[in-house]
Amino acid sequence: MTNTKLYDVVILGSGPGGLQAGIHAARKKARTLMLGRMDNSSLYWAHIENYCCQFTISGEEILKTGREQLRNFGAELRDEDVLAIEPDGELFVMRLESGDEIRTRTVILATGSSRTKLKVPGEKELLGKGVSYCVDCDAGFYRDAVVAVAGCRSAAAGGAVALTHFAREVHLFCEKLDVAEGLRRQLDDTGVQVHEGVKITEIQGVTAVSAVQLDDGSTLPVDGVFIELGAKGVLELTAMLGVRLDDDMKYIVADKKQRTNVDGVYAAGDICGPPLQMAKAVGEGCVAGIEAATYAKKQAEREA
Numbered sequence: 229m230t231n232t233k234l235y236d237v238v239i240l241g242s243g244p245g246g247l248q249a250g251i252h253a254a255r256k257k258a259r260t261l262m263l264g265r266m267d268n269s270s271l272y273w274a275h276i277e278n279y280c281c282q283f284t285i286s287g288e289e290i291l292k293t294g295r296e297q298l299r300n301f302g303a304e305l306r307d308e309d310v311l312a313i314e315p316d317g318e319l320f321v322m323r324l325e326s327g328d329e330i331r332t333r334t335v336i337l338a339t340g341s342s343r344t345k346l347k348v349p350g351e352k353e354l355l356g357k358g359v360s361y362c363v364d365c366d367a368g369f370y371r372d373a374v375v376a377v378a379g380c381r382s383a384a385a386g387g388a389v390a391l392t393h394f395a396r397e398v399h400l401f402c403e404k405l406d407v408a409e410g411l412r413r414q415l416d417d418t419g420v421q422v423h424e425g426v427k428i429t430e431i432q433g434v435t436a437v438s439a440v441q442l443d444d445g446s447t448l449p450v451d452g453v454f455i456e457l458g459a460k461g462v463l464e465l466t467a468m469l470g471v472r473l474d475d476d477m478k479y480i481v482a483d484k485k486q487r488t489n490v491d492g493v494y495a496a497g498d499i500c501g502p503p504l505q506m507a508k509a510v511g512e513g514c515v516a517g518i519e520a521a522t523y524a525k526k527q528a529e530r531e532a
């Protein structure tokens with residue numbers, strides 16, 4: 229059955245950015261709906277130890293608490309994705325996975341940024357158990373360990389250099405290193421072992437990463453694998469709305485009020501670009517939630 233209910237604020241994404249946006253919008257008494265699957269949030273598999281006022285906490289725990297908090301403030305939550313979205317006068321119409329159609333005065337895009345995968349066996353199974361896409365987040369877990377980094381550009385090379393502050397041995401695997409001379413020198417100076425022309429073909433381990441299989445036939449025992457191929461933008465929905473992206477077509481351009489170039493459309497979190505960190509997603513979500521609720525209220529007052 230089609231649901232054509234009108235919301236003040238609809239949030240695409242149920243990660244920390246979306247949750248914080250929802251909390252602030254609902255607290256301002258806006259009719260708020262948050263969409264998206266909890267276990268698709270990058271935070272779901274993470275263990276956080278760099279978030280203010282928490283020593284260590286699992287991402288899953290944060291997300292579960294956030295959802296409960298959001299419901300308590302009167303927002304609706306639906307565990308489904310948006311398939312299509314288009315402007316309809318001053319409103320927006322969305323089609324959901326379930327086939328339902330909804331209308332809203334404002335949209336907050338908080339769909340995160342899916343990281344480019346290496347696409348080798350073991351990568352998915354060992355995510356959060358030694359496989360990571362974020363050196364800044366997880367380097368501290370690899371003190372005195374042996375780690376591999378996959379990638380050819382500055383994200384991988386810079387990540388490998390940063391890892392040398394923690395790990396005992398850092399191996400960088402790339403087809404052809406493509407970095408500035410200064411960064412290449414840093415790799416030498418910090419003792420990163422660069423394996424140019426060698427690819428990781430499998431990540432091995434049962435409960436945690438134990439080794440990488442390489443395409444030259446050898447196996448290297450490691451404690452962790454960092455995949456730093458750059459963040460891939462999943463921004464098809466923004467194209468439907470005409471939302472402006474940055475020059476690399478990866479991230480949404482938003483101002484200090486988290487407004488995009490389209491009236492009534494806001495963005496928050498990883499989808500707005502680095503640093504891809506929870507603290508930033510939460511801060512931007514707060515601003516987007518308040519701004520969207522205020523915008524919706526003014527629109528409704530004009531109509532009354």
Ligand SMILES: Cc1cc2nc3c(=O)[nH]c(=O)nc-3n(C[C@H](O)[C@H](O)[C@H](O)COP(=O)(O)OP(=O)(O)OC[C@H]3O[C@@H](n4cnc5c(N)ncnc54)[C@H](O)[C@@H]3O)c2cc1C
Pocket residue numbers: 240241242243244245246263264265266267268269270271272273274275276277278279308309310311338339340341356359360361362365366465496497498499503504505506507509
């Ligand atoms: C292994 C790992 C470890 C990490 N460790 C840390 C750390 O220690 N500290 C730290 O600060 N950060 C860490 N991060 C980064 C952190 O998880 C992200 O910065 C944060 O989750 C971004 O929040 P977000 O709300 O922007 O996006 P996400 O949390 O990624 O949420 C995106 C949401 O959008 C939804 N979505 C996607 N497409 C659609 C659609 N079409 N319709 C509806 N919903 C959609 C998804 O279902 C998901 O709910 C880590 C990430 C990973 C992967």
